[in-house]
Amino acid sequence: MPPRRDAEYMDVDSDSDISLPDDDYDGSRAKGKGRSKTGERKSEKGKGKAKDNQAYTWEASYARSWDTVQEDEAGSLQTSVEELLARGRRRRLLAPAAAVRRTIIRHLILLLDLSSSMMDRDMRPTRFDLMLQYAREFIVEWFDQNPLGQIGIVGMRAGLGEKIGHMSGNPQDVLKAISERHKLEPVGEPSLQNAIEMAKSTMSHLPTHSSREILVVFGSLTTCDPGNIHDTLDTCVKNKIRISVVALAAEMKICREMCDKTGGQFGVAMNEGHFKDLLFELVPPPAQRASRAAGAGATNPAADLMMMGFPTRLPDASPQSFCVCHNELKSEGYLCPRCQAKICDIPTDCDICGLMIVSSPHLARSYHHLFPVKPYEIVAASEALSERATECHACSRPFPLTPAASATEGMSPVGRYRCPECHNEFCSECDVFIHDVVHCCPGCGK
Amino acid sequence: MNDPRGDHLSVVVDLSPTQWHLSALQPPANVYPLPLSSFLSQLLAFLNSHMACKHENTLAVFGALPGKSVMLYSSTNPAKNLQVMDSNSYPPFKLVDTTVVTRTAEELDALGDPDEEEPLGLVGAMTKALCYINRITLPPAQIPGKKQGISNSLVMPEPRILVLSVSPDHATSYIPIMNSIFSAQKLKVTIDVCQLYGPETVFLQQAAHLTGGSYIHLERRDALLQYLIMSFLPPPSIRKVLSVPTQDKIDFRAACFCHKTIVDVGFVCSVCLSIFCQPVPVCSTCRTKFPIKTLQRLNASRPPPNATNTTRTTTGTPVPQSASNPTTPALTQPTSTNGSSVHRPAQARSSLSQQSSM
Ligand SMILES: [Zn+2]
Ligand SMILES: [Zn+2]
Ligand SMILES: [Zn+2]
Ligand SMILES: [Zn+2]
Ligand SMILES: [Zn+2]
Ligand SMILES: [Zn+2]
Numbered sequence: 001m002p003p004r005r006d007a008e009y010m011d012v013d014s015d016s017d018i019s020l021p022d023d024d025y026d027g028s029r030a031k032g033k034g035r036s037k038t039g040e041r042k043s044e045k046g047k048g049k050a051k052d053n054q055a056y057t058w059e060a061s062y063a064r065s066w067d068t069v070q071e072d073e074a075g076s077l078q079t080s081v082e083e084l085l086a087r088g089r090r091r092r093l094l095a096p097a098a099a100v101r102r103t104i105i106r107h108l109i110l111l112l113d114l115s116s117s118m119m120d121r122d123m124r125p126t127r128f129d130l131m132l133q134y135a136r137e138f139i140v141e142w143f144d145q146n147p148l149g150q151i152g153i154v155g156m157r158a159g160l161g162e163k164i165g166h167m168s169g170n171p172q173d174v175l176k177a178i179s180e181r182h183k184l185e186p187v188g189e190p191s192l193q194n195a196i197e198m199a200k201s202t203m204s205h206l207p208t209h210s211s212r213e214i215l216v217v218f219g220s221l222t223t224c225d226p227g228n229i230h231d232t233l234d235t236c237v238k239n240k241i242r243i244s245v246v247a248l249a250a251e252m253k254i255c256r257e258m259c260d261k262t263g264g265q266f267g268v269a270m271n272e273g274h275f276k277d278l279l280f281e282l283v284p285p286p287a288q289r290a291s292r293a294a295g296a297g298a299t300n301p302a303a304d305l306m307m308m309g310f311p312t313r314l315p316d317a318s319p320q321s322f323c324v325c326h327n328e329l330k331s332e333g334y335l336c337p338r339c340q341a342k343i344c345d346i347p348t349d350c351d352i353c354g355l356m357i358v359s360s361p362h363l364a365r366s367y368h369h370l371f372p373v374k375p376y377e378i379v380a381a382s383e384a385l386s387e388r389a390t391e392c393h394a395c396s397r398p399f400p401l402t403p404a405a406s407a408t409e410g411m412s413p414v415g416r417y418r419c420p421e422c423h424n425e426f427c428s429e430c431d432v433f434i435h436d437v438v439h440c441c442p443g444c445g446k
Numbered sequence: 447m448n449d450p451r452g453d454h455l456s457v458v459v460d461l462s463p464t465q466w467h468l469s470a471l472q473p474p475a476n477v478y479p480l481p482l483s484s485f486l487s488q489l490l491a492f493l494n495s496h497m498a499c500k501h502e503n504t505l506a507v508f509g510a511l512p513g514k515s516v517m518l519y520s521s522t523n524p525a526k527n528l529q530v531m532d533s534n535s536y537p538p539f540k541l542v543d544t545t546v547v548t549r550t551a552e553e554l555d556a557l558g559d560p561d562e563e564e565p566l567g568l569v570g571a572m573t574k575a576l577c578y579i580n581r582i583t584l585p586p587a588q589i590p591g592k593k594q595g596i597s598n599s600l601v602m603p604e605p606r607i608l609v610l611s612v613s614p615d616h617a618t619s620y621i622p623i624m625n626s627i628f629s630a631q632k633l634k635v636t637i638d639v640c641q642l643y644g645p646e647t648v649f650l651q652q653a654a655h656l657t658g659g660s661y662i663h664l665e666r667r668d669a670l671l672q673y674l675i676m677s678f679l680p681p682p683s684i685r686k687v688l689s690v691p692t693q694d695k696i697d698f699r700a701a702c703f704c705h706k707t708i709v710d711v712g713f714v715c716s717v718c719l720s721i722f723c724q725p726v727p728v729c730s731t732c733r734t735k736f737p738i739k740t741l742q743r744l745n746a747s748r749p750p751p752n753a754t755n756t757t758r759t760t761t762g763t764p765v766p767q768s769a770s771n772p773t774t775p776a777l778t779q780p781t782s783t784n785g786s787s788v789h790r791p792a793q794a795r796s797s798l799s800q801q802s803s804m
Contacts, residue, residue: 148719171630267586304716305725305736307744310709313655313696337699337710355711360700361656364624367623370718370731394577396517429584430577437580438629440622442515442573 081431105330106149107167107206108142109199110135111216112178114157115190118250123272127219127248127305130185130272135217138279143171145283147366148347148358153177154199158188159224161198167345169362190218192254193225193232200232200241205325212241213264217284218255219248219298229254230386237261246278309337310360324351368439376417376431388416394426394442419443452502453681454582454605456575456685457493459511459518462566462643469643469667478667481643486547488671489610493546494539495679498657506578507546508571511553513564515571518549522582566613569622572637577607583633602679606636606659610642611650617708620701623649630657636682640664640673648697648708655696658682662691669779703731713744722750726742 015295114133118128136445139151153165153173164184165177196214203212214236223229236243236258245255246266251268259266267281269275311334318331324341325348333342341352346359383404391398403413417431418424424443426434434441461482462641470481497503508522519542532540583605607630630637630653638659639650654661664670675689699710702723710723718732725744727760728735 310698395581439625446568
């Protein structure tokens with residue numbers, strides 16, 4: 001909501017020392033202060049850039065929305081905010097739906113730097129907090145564009161690679177893994193090699209034609225590795241793992257080399273906005289980026305028909321049997337629909353018959369893009385109200401009996417929105433909820 | 447739980463007249479016949495116990511009827527015409543009982559006697575329940591000009607939906623049901639499913655699994671109330687410490703877009719992820735043309751329709767799910783090199799049979 005965001009905005013822009021809930025990690029704080037001289041200089045530079053650079057869309061649209069808010073008669077912002085939200089959403093609904101193209105299965109390990117250098121404040125509030133915030137937004141956007149994809153999270157701290165979130169196709173699971181800030185407190189030196197080895201091992205079971213990617217957010221200028229990192233790099237090249245790095249401090253030769261050799265992207269974030277841009281450049285699938293650069297034609301060369309199996313999941317309490325992937329005796333697992341072999345994780349290729357096995361709910365996650373609910377029509381005040389339904393068809397809330405005096409464009413004065421298919425009427429909250437979340441009309445079930 | 451806020455329960459009741467007629471048939475058609483009247487009285491006892499658990503608990507009942515869905519009762523919009531109170535009953539219970547029973551009877555009477563029953567409005571009832579939960583869980587500030595709504599709009603800790611179904615899966619509702627499941631995930635709503643009659647439903651199984659709810663396929667139908675109270679009355683947070691029936695096998699089959707049949711092996715468009723039950727040259731959803739080579743390869747590798755699964759299952763029945771035997775694959779040698787050699791002869795065989803048929 002705008003008022004709250006305004007407070008955040010002020011914090012970001014003000015020079016006052018932001019108080020962090022960091023009473024329990026004095027060590028890292030002291031270290032942060034020790035470095036503060038260089039940090040301060042950097043932050044001046046970064047801020048100067050951020051101020052000159054008002055072209056970022058997220059900043060621009062934000063500023064405009066604040067200007068247009070006005071108080072109502074009672075001096076409250078609530079109705080304005082309400083209208084603004086509804087109008088913004090409705091405008092988005094009425095825009096012509098761009099053709100959405102999904103691509104095949106992607107697997108991404110997000111490697112987050114949790115070393116003490118992440119406590120630097122050259123990015124506000126700290127590199128660490130900003131990284132967590134952008135990582136959350138990145139995950140949501142990524143799953144929206146890659147419904148069949150999976151994300152796992154690995155952290156680098158105290159010289160070790162640390163598994164933070166398992167590979168999962170459920171955005172909620174992934175977000176939950178990084179939701180607890182205090183568990184991710186930065187400490188020690190990062191180890192690129194250890195972390196990449198760990199990321200590599202979690203991707204070993206994946207189907208052959210799915211992409212394997214590692215995205216490193218790296219704030220440190222050093223890495224402390226137990227062995228030769230070039231050997232790790234060579235195995236990544238051999239396993240077709242693509243490594244991309246977003247550096248927050250400066251360019252490191254090894255990072256650049258990793259990206260170049262594996263076909264990934266490398267970038268150094270200059271300021272907060274640029275950091276976000278670099279991350280979000282990695283949201284669309286790589287193949288799609290290439291075809292877009294070549295002037296995406298009508299025929300997509302990557303388009304293909306894939307045979308997939310939808311498995312049966314065995315309950316945790318079923319009799320134990322051996323899995324075909326690890327030769328381990330266990331109860332839970334999935335049965336290949338073609339050969340009935342038992343597999344531990346999906347998606348994967350069946351080890352026995354070679355069928356690609358996926359979870360059908362993962363496919364279904366993108367179907368609302370294919371069959372969107374038609375935008376509801378705005379019911380005008382002039383339409384006769386006598387024989388109409390008196391309550392919202394979805395939530396049964398009674399409609400207002402008298403038309404609102406001031407209704408802005410795009411809002412119904414009587415608070416009713418009608419489905420063009422089934423002609424049932426809905427309230428504005430249900431309208432927004434149905435189009436943004438449910439993607440299915442309660443009246444006609446389409 | 448010391449939470450001052452109550453739990454919200456939305457019950458979606460399947461009121462398909464045909465299925466309830468079948469369910470009420472005496473033995474030998476059913477081992478445990480369950481007529482609608484007996485079901486309703488047990489349901490009312492369950493609803494009353496939900497309200498008795500805590501004074502703040504809220505309740506809504508939705509009915510899924512052929513071709514439509516209705517709200518039968520909600521604790522935020524009490525009935526408009528209050529009946530005469532019976533001095534021998536607790537008024538809130540009496541209110542729920544009379545409202546649900548009279549509304550159900552009204553709706554069933556209004557159906558008339560059509561020759562062919564329209565598809566059930568289960569999706570409509572589920573989406574209505576979601577819209578209702580969305581509305582009552584919105585923070586109070588977002589409800590404009592509704593002062594009396596504020597007391598009801600405290601964010602509920604654990605809203606949940608219980609689906610009491612008697613109908614089999616309707617393959618045309620695959621996409622809308624999946625969409626409702628994902629929106630339930632976003633709202634953190636748990637979906638519980640109790641299949642009272644008929645075969646297992648693939649889609650509702652997935653709904654319960656994906657939202658962390660329980661799925662029960664009722665066998666001892668004379669013990670309905672016991673099942674309801676033991677497994678569905680406690681909120682999900684308490685179920686962790688109780689021993690509730692765990693979900694059996696979960697079937698992840700999907701419905702194809704072309705014929706709306708439920709498939710376990712499908713052909714998927716890589717662009718839009720539409721599912722087809724057979725190789726198609728053009729995706730009907732996004733109009734993508736597929737390479738000829740892929741079609742030839744897929745047609746060749748596809749087993750002849752009647753030979754599905756006969757090679758591996760011990761019983762040789764054409765129903766792959768029920769005939770599955772999880773212990774058999776463990777006996778085979780689980781290496782991928784072996785796997786490819788198993789696969790190749792089958793491919794060769796089916797391509798031979800194709801040539802001979804041409
Ligand atoms: Zn295994
Ligand atoms: Zn198999
Ligand atoms: Zn509504
Ligand atoms: Zn409609
Ligand atoms: Zn089909
Ligand atoms: Zn397609």
